[in-house]
Amino acid sequence: MNSKSCTLLLALAVLLPFSPAMADSDSKEIQALTKEVRALRAEVAKLRKSVASLQVIRPTLTTLMPDFAERFHIMHYAGEAGDWAVATHEFLEMQRMVGVASAIDPEKGALMKGFMTGSFNKINAAIEHEDPKSFIKALTDTVKNCNACHTAVGSGFIVITLDVDESLSMRHPHQLTRSKMMGQHMHKH
Numbered sequence: 001m002n003s004k005s006c007t008l009l010l011a012l013a014v015l016l017p018f019s020p021a022m023a024d025s026d027s028k029e030i031q032a033l034t035k036e037v038r039a040l041r042a043e044v045a046k047l048r049k050s051v052a053s054l055q056v057i058r059p060t061l062t063t064l065m066p067d068f069a070e071r072f073h074i075m076h077y078a079g080e081a082g083d084w085a086v087a088t089h090e091f092l093e094m095q096r097m098v099g100v101a102s103a104i105d106p107e108k109g110a111l112m113k114g115f116m117t118g119s120f121n122k123i124n125a126a127i128e129h130e131d132p133k134s135f136i137k138a139l140t141d142t143v144k145n146c147n148a149c150h151t152a153v154g155s156g157f158i159v160i161t162l163d164v165d166e167s168l169s170m171r172h173p174h175q176l177t178r179s180k181m182m183g184q185h186m187h188k189h
């Protein structure tokens with residue numbers, strides 16, 4: 001290759017990127033990317049909206065607790081009736097719910113696990129021995145831990161009791177006594 005054609009090639013190599021054909025394809029690419037970014041932005045906005053509505057209906061420990069209490073209550077009456085299969089079923093479900101609580105609320109879930117683990121070991125042993133006496137003793141100890149956790153989360157007014165008078169009335173471990181409303185009087189006279 002002579003030096004003239006060499007210079008020509010070099011000039012072509014420098015100028016080629018600025019050729020009109022290349023500029024055209026660049027701007028097409030930019031247009032395509034802009035379109036994609038707009039579509040992604042719209043998608044993110046849609047997702048944000050649906051996450052916000054899921055946040056509103058997400059479970060909390062407050063929504064989980066009536067189920068937890070119901071399992072506890074049925075387990076109590078099943079054990080008293082010597083129905084250890086039902087007691088086991090409710091007990092396993094309670095154990096699973098403690099795991100669910102951690103997924104719902106890691107902080108309170110860990111607290112729940114801390115308060116329930118020792119109690120669950122006692123309940124488990126009583127069920128496996130099919131021993132009504134140690135079962136009731138384990139439940140009596142458990143109730144103390146349920147209530148200690150309620151106090152720890154600032155809801156000490158929720159008092160659990162084994163002393164319920166209607167056998168299968170759900171949510172009845174809730175002991176009801178006279179009490180004053182918590183917080184300020186808000187409505188206008």
Ligand code: HEC
Binds near residue numbers: 069
């Ligand atoms: C994290 C520790 C924790 C433990 C352990 C715990 N609870 Fe709760 N419980 C809560 C929280 C949080 C609430 C909701 C309180 C609130 O919203 O003011 C609650 C509320 C309740 C309620 C009221 C439900 C309602 O809204 O009417 C019942 C009943 C209940 N718990 C039963 C139990 C029983 C039974 C046990 C033990 C077997 C137990 N809880 C153990 C944290 C706990």
